[in-house]
Amino acid sequence: MSKNILLICGSGASSGFMAASMRKAAKKQGLDYKIKARSESELGDYLDEIDALMVGPHLKAEYDAISQRVPERVTPILMHADYYSILDGAGAVAHLRKELGD
Template sequence: MKNILLICGGGASSGFMAANMRKAAKKEKLDFTIQARSESELEDHLDSTDILLIGPHLSYMEEEIKSKISDRNIKVAVIPQIIYGPLDGKRAIQMVLDMEKN
């Protein structure tokens, strides 16, 4: 099982994205747990996170976040606006699968 955490400013838009990703993962029969939280809650959820996805509006925080979690085995990426804007859960899941290959 992979635990995926999405973060955004308040957790609302990432909540919609997470719901669409859960639907896409279920359709593909992937064993993913997908949660959405505000960036202020990030540290509370790191122990149970394998993959961290950042909303594009927080891309300016990517390096700071990577620095904070450098001692952990967590893959981190910013979700491109082209995926996040339309809340494209299927493409976000593909992004996660691609991250796992690298």
């Protein structure tokens, strides 16, 4: 089953690199994940089409407020700095799968 995942960070730049790394890792694992990256300011434009929202670790202070903006069917996830800082897509996908129960 296909899942739509949105990554957000301050500007969308660092999450763009992370999303590319995650797409590669998901493809290797045979997962049908559609992974996009956008800036936090664009979040409202994508709420209707996503299954999970991954928030960059540098937005930790805003995480509670951000997660309250997402519909109940969307799983909000605060990304871990350990895999985010090195753009470890496989680590991020493992965390995502654990949170989604996949």
